Amino acid sequence: MKKRRVKMDLKEIRKEIDATDDEILRLFLKRMDLCVGVAKYKKENNMQVFQGKREQEILERIKSESPDDLAEGAGQLFTCIMDISKCLQQRILSDAPVPHFESPKIQPVRIACPGTKGSNTEEASVKLFPDSEIDFYPDFSDVFEAVENGGADYGVLPIENSTAGDIRQTYDLLAKYNFYICKRTQIKINHCLAAKPGADIKTIYSHEQALKQCFGFLKGYPARQVPYANTALAAEMVANSDDNTIAAICSERCAELYGLETVKRDIADNPDNTTRFICISKRPEVTPDADIISICMSLPHTTGSLYRMLIRFALYGLNITKIESAPVPQAKQDIKRETFDVVFYLDFEGNALDPEVVRLMTILEEEMKYFKFLGNYKHFD
Amino acid sequence: MKKRRVKMDLKEIRKEIDATDDEILRLFLKRMDLCVGVAKYKKENNMQVFQGKREQEILERIKSESPDDLAEGAGQLFTCIMDISKCLQQRILSDAPVPHFESPKIQPVRIACPGTKGSNTEEASVKLFPDSEIDFYPDFSDVFEAVENGGADYGVLPIENSTAGDIRQTYDLLAKYNFYICKRTQIKINHCLAAKPGADIKTIYSHEQALKQCFGFLKGYPARQVPYANTALAAEMVANSDDNTIAAICSERCAELYGLETVKRDIADNPDNTTRFICISKRPEVTPDADIISICMSLPHTTGSLYRMLIRFALYGLNITKIESAPVPQAKQDIKRETFDVVFYLDFEGNALDPEVVRLMTILEEEMKYFKFLGNYKHFD
Structure with a gap:
């Protein structure tokens, strides 16, 4: 019997909640109407549409009229109502000027990349601009400088890595130079052990980060590890050396580029290592399919x-x-x-x-x- | 005359908005009362307090009863009302079990650090645990392993840098090992050019990142730059070498540690380079002043x-x-x-x-x- 009674009560209470909700909705719609009226008057008379002071007054009044344990909640509710009202007013009143953006340059273009030939950034550039000329610059800031001075049409730089997170320097330079992102892509970073054919590997050169990322593989490999400036330079050095006991950790593409043999592929501990790259430009470019x-x-x-x-x-x-x-x-x-x-x-x-x-x-x-x-x-x- | 009339109208509309708000507030408080009733009934009868289905039904009804241009806003409003109601119900009903946390270990303790003596992580460890023994481990994961196996009481690792952003690896390892953060500090990273007294500097060794961060200074300095595994190891190498033409970029503290002379201090391009370090522990430790x-x-x-x-x-x-x-x-x-x-x-x-x-x-x-x-x-x- 008790259970049935409770269910009845619940049903009753819910009915009352629904009725209350209908009333709240009716009043909310009425309030939105009134606010649109206010905004129209203000626009006709060239008055400022949004006034922070009035908003503050409303919130203070509402909170003071609520019981203590509900004051914060009531404040949030009216903040929400006023935010919705602002959005509605803006939608009705603003003329929403259509912004102007540049059109993308016709390929082939000149691309500025940080680093060296064979790097992942080069691979990203080729993916974004298949028929373009790529120039390499020592530092991220040199890439921005090249685009600024017209030495390059676009720059391509890493922005985010799945294991290391954001590349903050790129964001900072975007703000400093007032440049814009106009394309993005991502490259799955793969590491392989590369050496000259027939090498008897005793020492492995690579970028510190790459050595760390292959920690599991290297633990079981009887060779000395030596940090090097970057993976592409390590591959180039191994290729140009007469030493038959050295190897590099680099991308397979890079190994191929420098004529090295892939001794072992996919040696990174985490196979899902992805880096995102952006293309930067001096002026904002927006295409209809940009999303x-x-x-x-x-x-x-x-x-x-x-x-x-x-x-x-x-x-x-x-x-x-x-x-x-x-x-x-x-x-x-x-x-x-x-x-x-x-x-x-x-x-x-x-x-x-x-x-x-x-x-x-x-x-x-x-x-x-x-x-x-x-x-x-x-x-x- | 026109202006006066508008002002009158605005005053009238605002009065009506205020009256509407009072009504909305009254109904909101009534609704909260009803919801507390529902929650109490449910608790007494061991029924589940929160039901996603009922919430979804309410939202759908509200949206269908609103004009198209306000349906989204009305949906947001009732989402907000139901979220506030949930928080209130939880506050009234939950017994809020007081969680149990461990007490910090009494110093001196054994600390595990990644890297080498003279590193910034060592400096952070000393700041957090002045009288403790510090052991160095090659990799971040070795530090976690040492704490896991009881080889160390705590680990200290970098978590965030003001120019490079989050150190994602530390977050990943925290999740993997199910460890907790129990202290945090930050160190202002300073770079100086350090060499043996009387050196005639022709080559500068340092970590690639440090060389990049001193780009402006190095551009005007007639010396070759060579990337090295890390700044502390570069300083140690310069100190142990007989070559009188080499220098390192490292922290002043590190230069001092290896008996090098500071040739030029504060050579980083951005003087506000700060790194945050956390202390990790196997079990959660919470002190009353933790904030x-x-x-x-x-x-x-x-x-x-x-x-x-x-x-x-x-x-x-x-x-x-x-x-x-x-x-x-x-x-x-x-x-x-x-x-x-x-x-x-x-x-x-x-x-x-x-x-x-x-x-x-x-x-x-x-x-x-x-x-x-x-x-x-x-x-x-």
């Missing part, structure tokens, strides 16, 4: 600020595929931990010519102290 | 899932200080881009003995397919 947008912005270091930023993406139905707060804050910011802004890097799915995306980015640009569009591009698998 | 919590969890790859996870932090008033989605998804996950889960690394402010924090972590553990507590610790500046 990844990268942005960078700062948020105040306060509870809920990230959540409020993300509700905008949810309301516009835009899917975030990557988010990252910037690493270790600099010393000067650490002094006032409560107040410093946090910088975020975000990737989301969309095309920058889509009016909804333009509106979202306009909102973010208006609201964030710092906002930078890093590019809209396609990933080439 | 940073690191967690790792998976989220479904759908619009708004990140936002829904973050509302929980906002409702509990807990401040997120770091967020990062895991790098490049593995190949197998790329096949079904719509459905794969994204792994996030989060730091937030709090102590794991605080009942509010315990409740939040209980919710996250229940709701996420994968959730791991990575530690609660203090940062030593």
